[in-house]
Amino acid sequence: MKVRRVFILAALLALFVGIIVAQGDSNGSGNGNGNTGPNNGNGNGNGNMGGNNGNGNGNGNMGGNNGNGNGNGNFGGNNGNGNGNGNGNGNGNGNGNGNNNNNSDGDDGNDEEENGQRQTRPSAPTRVPSGNYESLSPVPSSGQERGKCLGVGACLHKTLTCPSDCPQRKPKNNRKQKGCFIDCSNRCQATCKWRKPDCNEKGSICYDPRFVGGDGVMFYFHGSKGNNFAILSDQNLHINAHFIGNRPKGRTRDFTWVQALSLMFDTNTLLFAAKRVSHWDNNTNAIVVKWNRHSLSIPIDQWSTTSAGRQVLIERTMDVNTVRATVSGLVQMDIRVVPIGDKENRVHHYQLPSDNAFAHLEVTFRFFSLSKAVEGVLGKTYKEGYVSPVKRGVPMPIMGGEDKYRTPSLYSPFCKMCVFQRPSLASL
Known part of the structure; x- marks a missing residue:
């Protein structure tokens, strides 16, 4: 019995050392640090541990499969993407998406998975003018008009393309067709609207x-x-x-x-x-x-x-x-x-x-x-x-x-x- 126990312990120890060695071949890139001892990858760039990747401006921690950062934290089958925190233990918190095998998408808030933990909700976004954009040339194949958003906010420098149902901001037959409305506010979208007052719209x-x-x-x-x-x-x-x-x-x-x-x-x-x-x-x-x-x-x-x-x-x-x-x-x-x-x-x-x-x-x-x-x-x-x-x-x-x-x-x-x-x- 004693010999069998020693054999089992030796086999487990060898397996544990092999895992550490496999993970120790990982890369830690960025302005921060990549630490493979306790399996922590911290940096403003990328911290990649074997097949487990932690990318972001924050921290990528492999110990408990935690990835925090403004970019992406990916751990095996557990992915956390967002401007907030992506935690491989089952939580995906952030302004983007937190996906942990099962998918859970967050929008300017927090997503709760297995642990039930919740991050503090960020403050309300600054109100951004909706029509502040630079007109770009239309899409050559379809004629859909486009606009590049200016100013500040989540839509800064993004290019919005008019939907195919209303390719022009000012349709030639504007009395019978909806026009494209390029919205560079925090909504950041191009939609079709009648060119008349909307009594339920802001303003x-x-x-x-x-x-x-x-x-x-x-x-x-x-x-x-x-x-x-x-x-x-x-x-x-x-x-x-x-x-x-x-x-x-x-x-x-x-x-x-x-x-x-x-x-x-x-x-x-x-x-x-x-x-x-x-x-x-x-x-x-x-x-x-x-x-x-x-x-x-x-x-x-x-x-x-x-x-x-x-x-x-x-x-x-x-x-x-x-x-x-x-x-x-x-x-x-x-x-x-x-x-x-x-x-x-x-x-x-x-x-x-x-x-x-x-x-x-x-x-x-x-x-x-x-x-x-x-x-x-x-x-x-x-x-x-x-x-x-x-x-x-x-x-x-x-x-x-x-x-x-x-x-x-x-x-x-x-x-x-x-x-x-x-x-x-x-x-x-």
Whole structure:
């Protein structure tokens, strides 16, 4: 028996030494260290142990099959890929994918496998403008347009290609075809969208004014009829809204809608407004556009100009009452004029007079280069780290601040919280 035990122990010892020798032939490459004693591979480059590879800017540890790093940690059949940690013991944690024989994918968070361990969730990503990209030549074989993302964020320097269903950002028959929307925000995707306002999209204002902030939180800002409020005020851009409304007998506040928007940038002013209409006709144009207070007649296709090196483009996206306006480097907006219908009037008890359809604007903004100082009813919701004060989970969360954002007129950039200042002509 004793001889048999000695023989078994000797065989196990020989097997253990063989494993270490096999692993000792591994490579440790990088700015850090590759240690084969306790089977640890640490480095900013690659630490490869035999058939087990640990790649990353962090650590690759072979002892317990742990691989941590900003790159990839691969251990036999256990792979951990991601910007966080890939642990071969069964956990794959990171901003990418953590795969351990069985697959488990993580998205900006943590994936739990066998151990049930959880890493601290990273802080919310910085909000990045969606339309900040450089146009590239289309794909030769298909004509699909492409854009290279600029600025900061997860999409930096990535090339996004329009889907085959909507290969162009501005289709020739744009009234009947969706256009490609290149989104260089943290979503980092190219999708097909109708070129008209989306009342559920971030940066939208619709209805009795219902806002969706840059943080994605919905709220109502009622203002008051006949008054003007700063929707956004930043160093290079200021947007006012003029409110119309009606106060039925017995109510303590107005029902209000946005009737006009005034954009101020450089020394220019661009205005969009809904005409007063007694009875609505879907085939009659009710949108007013003014450039520096002069009325514009938008052609069937588009109107454009350049001022102080900045292009202003206004495109018709429907035959009447719907346009897309782009001010290069600042903002893109989809605008539509709509009425209050009989059913809407009846359901919401607006009690509107019979000779006024209360035509108003629906709009979706996409901002390109907001500063940290941005203010305004909508603008402040784009601040990094902004936390909405509105009450969640109620049908109509209300945002206050009328006194902070009221302006003397539709064309005035002055309010208590406004930051925009007109540049002098000499500085342009």
